[in-house]
Amino acid sequence: MIPPYPLVFKPLLKQTIWGGRLLGERLGKSIGDDTNYAESWEIVDHGQDQSVVESGPLAGKSLHELLTHHRRWLVGGKDASPSNALANDNVLESDGIQSNRFPLLLKYLDCNRVLSVQVHPSDDYGLKMSVPDRGKTEAWFVVDAKPDSVIYAGLKEGVTASELRQAIHAGQTEQVLHQFHPTPGDCVFIPAGTVHAIGAGVLIAEIQQASNTTFRLFDWDRTDADGNSRPLHIEESFDVxxxxxxxxxxxxxxxxxxxxQTLVECDKFRLRAVQNANVLVGDDDQFHILTVPQGTASLNTKRQSIEMTTGTSLLLPAAHDEVELQVGSDSIVLEMS
Known part of the structure; x- marks a missing residue:
């Protein structure tokens, strides 16, 4: 058996029309000269999108390979734990074989422009899609936000399906969405079925189910350089x-x-945060994802000390013993399991 050690992966960078440059400038990601870097997928096992271990005995192995060959070592054996929900996961791959994927996905988003108004399906709906996938429940931790930035989260109280449909056709979707001005440190929980959008000027860390299924309701009438709009999924959205x-x-x-401090605890994951404290994590037969959206932290094991800089993420396998985290007054660590 491979001795357990903290796993650091190479981030997967995604470029879209709403991205910017903060993934490099604020979080230290290796970006190029473009101005549309939107997402950094820190820990993922979803189809061709695979986190690959950077160093140690497992260097070069994908997260999916670890789950396949070292499952108990990686995720533990507590089937009832949210972080081990994959033990009861009946989501099917497109070829009809039961899913065997790591259940969570951690990413950072640089929302330089407003994202589309969208909604994600539940697990039950995901099973019925032509290419089956998990549902998508997620949570955001606001790392930074411009003073006039906006988050759209949920519909206004009492909005009906008819009223939403009328607003979409009139190009007035924004008027039926609940909205607020976020501040750094805010956390927003978005269960499957919640209409949402992140406005321009927000940098967030996101934990979600390992799914890439998004239904767009409205895209602010945007077009690309060739005058083409991104596809919408109106009827699928209303279904969920x-x-x-x-x-x-x-x-x-x-x-x-x-x-x-526990920010979110649901049947898919738990999200916690800490600042200005020495805390313990691990030795409980489940995996733990750690990331540093702000500042630095020291992770001390029996064998080594790891300095985690801003934007660093790692995965502590279930087989790992307890570790100590030293988090400074100007630093924040998020923990997900």
Whole structure:
């Protein structure tokens, strides 16, 4: 058996029309000269999108390979734990074989321009799609936000399917969306079925189910250089929207708490944050994802000390013993399991 050690992966960078340059300038990612770097996929096992271990005995191995050949070592054996939900995962691949993928995806998003208004399906709906996939429940941690930036999260109270459809056809979708001005440290929980969009000027860390299924309701009438619009998925969206969900309000991180603060806990994942504290993590038979959206932190194991700089992410396998995290007053660490 390979001795357990913290796994660091090479990020996968995605470029889209709404991206910018903050992934490099703020988070230290290796970007080129373009101005449309939108996402850095830190930890992922989804089809061709694969995180690859950078160093140590498992260097060059993909996350999917680790799950296939070292499953218990990587994810543990507590089938009831949200982080081990893959033990009961019945999501099918396109060839009809039961999924055997790592259940969570961590990414950073540089929202230099407003994202489309969209919604994600549940697991049940995902099973029925022509190319089956997991549903997508997610949570955002706001790393930075311009003063006039906006987050759209949920529909306004009482908005009906008919009213939403009328607003979309009139090009007035924004008027039926709940919205607020985010501040750094805000957390936003977006269950499957929640209509949402991230406005321009927001840098976020996102934890989500390992899915890449998005239904667009409205794309602000944008076109590409050739005058083409991105496709919309109106009917699919209406199939999955939770009209009873209502507005989604931000959860505020309290940096004065000298311990882990749970921001989100659902049946898909748990998201915690800590600032200005020495805390422990691990030795509980489940994996833990750690990332540093701001500042630096020291991760101390029995064998080594790892300095985590801004934008660094790693995966602590379930077989790892307990580790200590030293987090400074101007630094933040997020933990996901």
């Amino acid at each position: 929207i939770d009209f009873a969900g209502g507005p989604v309000k931000p959860i505020h991180f309290d940096p004065s708490l000298a311990d882990w």
